[in-house]
Amino acid sequence: MNLVFLGPPGAGKGTMATRVAEHFTIPHISTGDIFRANIKGQTELGKKVKAILDAGDLVPDELTIELVRDRLTRKDAARGFILDGFPRTIPQADALAEFAAVDRALNFVLPDEEVIKRLSGRRVHPGSGRTYHVLFNPPESEGKDDLTGEDLVIRPDDQEDAIRNRLQVYKQQTEPLIAYYDDRSLLVDIDSAPAPDAVFRQVLKVLS
Ligand code: AP5
Numbered sequence: 687m688n689l690v691f692l693g694p695p696g697a698g699k700g701t702m703a704t705r706v707a708e709h710f711t712i713p714h715i716s717t718g719d720i721f722r723a724n725i726k727g728q729t730e731l732g733k734k735v736k737a738i739l740d741a742g743d744l745v746p747d748e749l750t751i752e753l754v755r756d757r758l759t760r761k762d763a764a765r766g767f768i769l770d771g772f773p774r775t776i777p778q779a780d781a782l783a784e785f786a787a788v789d790r791a792l793n794f795v796l797p798d799e800e801v802i803k804r805l806s807g808r809r810v811h812p813g814s815g816r817t818y819h820v821l822f823n824p825p826e827s828e829g830k831d832d833l834t835g836e837d838l839v840i841r842p843d844d845q846e847d848a849i850r851n852r853l854q855v856y857k858q859q860t861e862p863l864i865a866y867y868d869d870r871s872l873l874v875d876i877d878s879a880p881a882p883d884a885v886f887r888q889v890l891k892v893l894s
Contacts, residue, residue: 687712687766687893688787690773690872692863693794695742695852696805697878698885700817702794703770705886706893712766715757717750717774719815722841726812740842742852744774744859751781758786774860779867791867792889794878798853805849809838823882 687710691699700716707714721739724732731753735745744750754772757763766789773779782788796804807820811831818825818838826832843852867873874892878885 688789689766689768689893690782690788690791690867691768691770691794692791692860692867693878694796694798694801694856694860695849696801696808697794697796698804698882699770699794700815701823701882702792702876702885702889703768704816705882706889707768709890710766710893712768713760713762714768714770715754715763715772716770716815717745717754717772718770720753720757721745722812722815740848742843742848742850742855744855747775747777747781750774751778754778754782755785773863776862776866779863788867788872790874790892791863791872792892793864793867793873793875794885795875796878800879801853802849805844806846808841808844810841811836811838 689706691703693699703714703716721732721735725736725739726732738745750772754769758767773782804819804822807822809818809820809825809829810816811834813834813836814831816831816833825838827835829838830836831838842848864873876885876888876892
């Protein structure tokens with residue numbers, strides 16, 4: 687099962703991808719997580735993309751496409767995968783079509799005002815990418831990861847200016863992918879406004 691998760695920043699793509707990956711035992715491949723891991727590890731790639739991510743702009747297509755093309759050659763992706771945050775532009779979608787088939791594109795739909803609420807309350811465990819929300823999905827102990835007890839952080843791109851820019855970039859460059867996958871009869875809308883368990887039920891219904 688080869689899946690693409692689309693939707694505005696903060697729509698819950700990562701939250702659902704984690705659950706779906708576990709349910710179907712397929713890898714959750716988040717380009718955002720890969721870039722953040724490189725920034726944390728201070729790799730050459732990380733140094734190149736840090737300012738871009740902090741501002742909420744997009745990493746150049748060529749770099750991102752090569753990263754995903756390479757990741758999909760790994761053994762664990764042979765039975766299927768979830769691409770979370772890729773493709774994000776039409777050239778990325780065209781490139782993906784050349785090296786992998788997409789079975790479904792799930793479009794997580796959430797209004798802008800909910801996006802802002804979700805991103806401003808998000809807390810992340812940098813080691814694993816596990817995501818919490820101060821109100822909607824709080825950790826058991828405030829500010830600490832449930833599994834490791836380590837500190838949770840606020841992503842630099844969850845500051846107000848960067849959130850506004852990410853929404854604008856999404857509308858200009860990523861939203862056209864909704865029509866792209868709809869034209870190919872691969873698109874399914876998921877209402878992302880309900881609580882996570884209800885969103886997950888919708889996703890399982892679509893995929894079963
Ligand atoms: P990326 O990490 O992909 O960020 P994003 O698309 O902006 O998505 P988010 O991770 O912000 O949100 P999400 O939809 O996963 O929501 P989440 O589940 O966390 O990309 C970051 C950056 O990397 C980009 O800006 C760009 O610079 C670069 N990049 C990445 N891919 C690229 C590409 N292909 N090309 C070029 N550049 C690229 O949920 C959000 C919050 O809501 C959490 O707090 C969560 O707990 C809560 N929540 C989730 N679901 C629910 C629910 N149902 N009810 C209530 N709360 C919920």
